[in-house]
Amino acid sequence: MKKSASDLFIVDNSDADWKVRSYLKDWCELSRAIDIATGYFEISALLTLEEKWQSVERLRILMGDEVSLYARRPFIQTR
Numbered sequence: 001m002k003k004s005a006s007d008l009f010i011v012d013n014s015d016a017d018w019k020v021r022s023y024l025k026d027w028c029e030l031s032r033a034i035d036i037a038t039g040y041f042e043i044s045a046l047l048t049l050e051e052k053w054q055s056v057e058r059l060r061i062l063m064g065d066e067v068s069l070y071a072r073r074p075f076i077q078t079r
Contacts, residue, residue, distance in 0.1 A: 021048050028052035039064035043071045 011023045027034060028049060034056050041063040046053050053059060 033058040
């Protein structure tokens with residue numbers, strides 16, 4: 001099935017009441033797969049989701065080049 005732009009949903013932290021963390025916690029319970037594109041990524045972001053992200057069969061993260069060594073190290077080690 002071909003996806004269109006209307007199938008995409010963009011969430012950011014600009015709304016004081018609706019944060020990315022809240023959205024991801026909810027969708028980890030509902031989804032088999034989640035794709036995330038982020039300009040800045042930290043491992044602590046996954047930790048704030050508690051263990052909910054581990055129930056997702058496929059989690060893909062497209063990261064920008066602003067990643068700390070702490071966040072980059074686990075990904076380098078899995079290659």
